[in-house]
Structure formats: structure tokens, C-alpha cells
Amino acid sequence: MSRDSRRVVIAADKFKGSLSAAQVADALARGIGRVAPDTEIRQLPVADGGEGTVEAFLAAGWRRVALRAPGPTGVLVDTAYAVSGRAAVIELADVVGLAKLPEGHRDPLRTGTEGLGVVIAHALDHGARDLVVGLGGSATTDGGAGMLRALGLRVLDAAGADLPRGGAALVDADSIDHSGLHPALADARITLASDVDNPLLGPTGAVRTYSPQKGAGPRELAVLTAALENWAALLQPRPSATYADQPGAGAAGGAGFGAMAVLGARPRSGIDLVLDLIDFPARIADADLVITGEGSLDAQSLRGKAPLGVRSAAAAAGVPVTVVAGRILLGAEQLRAAGFSAAYALSELEADPARSMTRAAELLELVGARIGAALTSPSATVALVDPSYTSEF
Structure with missing residues (x-):
């Protein structure tokens, strides 16, 4: 693999009630790999002390x-x-x-x-x-x-x-x-x-x-x-x-x-403890992008849950972070202030919460495809459900 290819680390938490952290990473990796097959993907599931x-x-x-x-x-x-x-x-x-x-x-x-x-x-x-x-x-x-x-x-x-x-x-x-x-x-x-x-x-x-x-x-x-x-x-x-x-x-x-x-x-x-013990800084040192996420990204997330911890560690290494969640209850300004370079919500693809949880793997794969397209050509867009949906800030 040439160094011209991209290196992506997927460090997401579980989507509670839907998918484990490992399953989230698998689905995103499938989507990225389908659109950007030369991308080197490292799956590094994380957790914040709870399940997983x-x-x-x-x-x-x-x-x-x-x-x-x-x-x-x-x-x-x-x-x-x-x-x-x-x-x-x-x-x-x-x-x-x-x-x-x-x-x-x-x-x-x-x-x-x-x-x-x-x-x-x-x-x-x-x-x-x-x-x-x-x-x-x-x-x-x-x-x-x-x-x-x-x-x-x-x-x-x-x-x-x-x-x-x-x-x-x-x-x-x-x-x-x-x-x-x-x-x-x-x-x-x-x-x-x-x-x-x-x-x-x-x-x-x-x-x-x-x-x-x-x-x-x-x-x-x-x-x-x-x-x-x-x-x-x-x-x-x-x-x-x-x-x-x-x-x-x-x-x-x-x-x-x-x-x-x-x-x-x-x-x-x-x-923070989990990231230290798995030597997270060393694992993302040569990455071009880190993808993180959890089931619901909201005000509580900003008080130290997994996505914010991953973002902080990645920022220290100079690596941009994209966040993916089942639903995002934060506005663009809040997301920008939190340090995320892009955000994707499954609720934009499936408005019904129950169906979104049931279809989470499928929807995450679609989101992964869009991220993969952006990796290969930053100006490219991938139509998901609503072609007007734009996640980049």
C-alpha cells in the first residue's frame, strides 16, 4: 500500500441498545472500504467505563x-x-x-x-x-x-x-x-x-x-x-x-x-483511562482521520463521554476527528466548538428511532461510504437518503 492511501482509525463507543463498539466499527469500515478500498482502516473500539x-x-x-x-x-x-x-x-x-x-x-x-x-x-x-x-x-x-x-x-x-x-x-x-x-x-x-x-x-x-x-x-x-x-x-x-x-x-x-x-x-x-491503557496516542500517530461516535451525541456527551475523550486525544496528535451518532442533539456551532471536523447522524437517514436502531449497521455502512468518498475526493458527495444533507461544517 502506498503512503498516498489514507489511514483511518475508527474509535467509536457502542450504540446503546443497538450495536456494540466493535459492530459499529465493522459497519463503518465496510462502507469506507467499498468506496475507498485502498484506505488502511484500524478498528479500535473504545468505552468509557460502562458496557463494552x-x-x-x-x-x-x-x-x-x-x-x-x-x-x-x-x-x-x-x-x-x-x-x-x-x-x-x-x-x-x-x-x-x-x-x-x-x-x-x-x-x-x-x-x-x-x-x-x-x-x-x-x-x-x-x-x-x-x-x-x-x-x-x-x-x-x-x-x-x-x-x-x-x-x-x-x-x-x-x-x-x-x-x-x-x-x-x-x-x-x-x-x-x-x-x-x-x-x-x-x-x-x-x-x-x-x-x-x-x-x-x-x-x-x-x-x-x-x-x-x-x-x-x-x-x-x-x-x-x-x-x-x-x-x-x-x-x-x-x-x-x-x-x-x-x-x-x-x-x-x-x-x-x-x-x-x-x-x-x-x-x-x-x-481517558481507557485511551491511556490501550496506548491510543501511539495507535493514531500516523492516522489521517479518526472516526468516533456513540448512540446519542448530546449535552451530556460534552461532559467527558467517549467521543470528547477521543477528540481531545486526537487533537493532541493533530489528527482531525469525524463523529457519527444515532442522533445528534447539538447544533453546528456546538460541534465546531467541541472540535469535530464533521458529523453524521443516522437520524438523518431514518427518522423513526426504532427503525434507526434496528437498521443501525446498514445506516452506518452508508455513512462509512460517504466518509470514504470524502477521503478519496474531498469535493465528492455521496447521496444517502436526502441528497441535501450536508454533514461537513
Whole structure:
């Protein structure tokens, strides 16, 4: 292949509810390849700590470790994490996430994060000491208590009995016993990868912001609020300990708080962490274009989700970035200010959201064809559905 050919890196996140990050990259690559067959295409799926985080590392060459662990209701589920040397990447969503709930089962008061603790313990038992835990997509609101119990912490009521699974039980939490914590935790470093900055408590906290998505109504919200307030007071009795107020403490139903307060975990932007660990700057150093995207590009995306992280890293390398999304709720000025050189929305090709999700692979291939045409001849246009649709700024 001559150097006159173009080099493109596709570093998109999943289109939630439709396609995985790898499937998004495949569809775009097919479209580009059909129109610009000499283009060198590198597929590098990314994630921001939620669903697809482990898959992103596996695509980058990390090794898969499979096991079974308790899901959010305690029923065993199949899960996996990624390892490279003494580093491990663990995805909460793949063990106690919403997708792991039994069909039709929503029980926000009693779902727990025990399975996440089981996976962390498994990684520690097999030599991992640098752990990244992705916190997106949880089905739980237990402040990380289940995770900590699986790692050896005892959470006791006033009579000295161990509390049952779930966030509601934390109303009765009276004391904790650290003596049985997994010994390898003393030598481990845990980093929390998340795309949210919510605190544990308050109007933007774990309960009010996310528990309604997990099936909580007004009564459940009141119970869980009281439970996490008690849990926070128990784990940080001194005014100087402010883990509950830290950005990201409210991630995954408060699992961020539990990990920070007991395990010494440190939060970090999920996408920035992923890009560092897969050596993203080196992988795009000679690229002519980076393509990124996610299912919905909106104001929340500008607060640090995958497309903005990819754009920032590419900008540092002097590589332009095109963004593709199922729908784009930002105006041209916002997109330009965010640093994107072009943007494509599948909603421009299929206005019906349900059909757009069903046809996402087909539509992405069409978008890829247009991008391929622009690569071979910047003045060229490819008619998609509406010939008047223009994505370049």
C-alpha cells in the first residue's frame, strides 16, 4: 500500500441498545472500504467505563478471563474481565448490570454488588494488583456494600448480625468489621473508570439521579435515600472524610463511594483511562482521520463521554476527528466548538428511532461510504437518503 492511501482509525463507543463498539466499527469500515478500498482502516473500539469496557481491552490485545459470579439478584451469571500482566480491567455492568437482571425483574431495594466483589477477588487471587473497575450501567443502589462484603468486610446491625443483600438493608447498618478484608488489597491499586461525576447524596446523588432508572418509585427512593445516608455516616464518621461528596461517589448506585472509602480507590474519567491503557496516542500517530461516535451525541456527551475523550486525544496528535451518532442533539456551532471536523447522524437517514436502531449497521455502512468518498475526493458527495444533507461544517 502506498503512503498516498489514507489511514483511518475508527474509535467509536457502542450504540446503546443497538450495536456494540466493535459492530459499529465493522459497519463503518465496510462502507469506507467499498468506496475507498485502498484506505488502511484500524478498528479500535473504545468505552468509557460502562458496557463494552472489557471488550475494548480485549480488542486491544488483552487476555480474557471467564468466570461465574453472582448477578444483581444473587443468581450466578457468566462474566469475564481482561488482563495484561499484573493489570486487570473489570466491568461492573458485565456482572451486576441492568442487562444481568432476570427478565422482567426490577427490585432496586434488594439488588446488590456482591458479584463485582467476587470478580475483584478472583483477579487478586490470580496475581492482579493494578485494577481498573468500570462503574457504568449498574442495576444496584447498595453503596458498594455487597462488593465490600464479597471482599471480606462485615456490615453488621445493632445485634451484631450480618446484613442481607441490597441497599435497603443499609438502614440497619450499625458497625463494620475490616479484619477479614482480602489481604491482597493492601498491595493493590484500584482505579474507578466512570463517565459520571455525581456525589453519593443529595439532589444529584446516586438515588435521585439513577435509581428511578432501576425501577425505584417514591417509596423506594425514600428508603434508599435513608439507607445511603446511614451508610455514609458509618463509613465516614469524621467531618474531614468527604468521600461522599467526591465526584463519582454516586456512580453505580454509590459503589464509587464504597470503593473510595474502604478500598482507597481513585476515580478517573473512564474514556481517558481507557485511551491511556490501550496506548491510543501511539495507535493514531500516523492516522489521517479518526472516526468516533456513540448512540446519542448530546449535552451530556460534552461532559467527558467517549467521543470528547477521543477528540481531545486526537487533537493532541493533530489528527482531525469525524463523529457519527444515532442522533445528534447539538447544533453546528456546538460541534465546531467541541472540535469535530464533521458529523453524521443516522437520524438523518431514518427518522423513526426504532427503525434507526434496528437498521443501525446498514445506516452506518452508508455513512462509512460517504466518509470514504470524502477521503478519496474531498469535493465528492455521496447521496444517502436526502441528497441535501450536508454533514461537513
